[in-house]
Amino acid sequence: MPAAALHTEAWVLARRPPAESFQGHALFSAEHGLLQVFVRVPKSGASKRAVLDLFTEAAVDLESSNQGRTWFLREARVLRSAEGIGRSYDALQAASSLAALIARNPPPPEGAAKIAELLRGAFAAFGASAHPAVVLFKSVYRFARDEGYPVPQEWLPSLPADLRAEAERLLRTPLAELADPAAGALPSLQRRLEDYLKGRTDILVD
DSSP: OOOEEEEEEEEEEEEOOOBTTEEEEEEEETTTEEEEEEEEOOOTTSOOOOSSOTTOEEEEEEEESSTTSSEEEEEEEEEEOOHHHHTOHHHHHHHHHHHHHHHHSOOOGGGHHHHHHHHHHHHHHHHHOSOHHHHHHHHHHHHHHHTTOOIIIIIHHHSOHHHHHHHHHHHHSOGGGOSSOOTTTHHHHHHHHHHHHHHHSSOOOO
């Protein structure tokens, strides 16, 4: 059976340690959802620069010999880099958390485009915003809501009044207008949201 070929644009969510001559990557495509892709490791003496850097968006040519369960990279062209994320440890941590959440909870094919839109906006914001923790909080909330869980109707009303007011302010206010990101409340809100997802939904948080 001839190998299947696939051309798509995808975000790099994860890279695993190299095994022998290949390194595994988790990519996410608006058309095809989560893709497990193997990239050949450069031979000794060749450039060690990663072909696919974390959190970048790339146009990739792939091929598979097992009906798409795994893919091998033939060519890649970076469309959007993640240099802004790499310059900040907090942004790197937040982007890693969101990427891991999506990789653990891949949507059905009909939901892939919505997740790709979320990733595009979040990764751009992680790289540009001074408040990556707010970006993460907003993104996880939106992910759960878009997956059909009643976070506006159930989780928000369950919060103490002061935390609920801060959560609603953060969720409705554009990042550029958040002069005060409520840093003191954010860890509690993020923890409470993740506890809700663990206890009341099928979303795998960690």
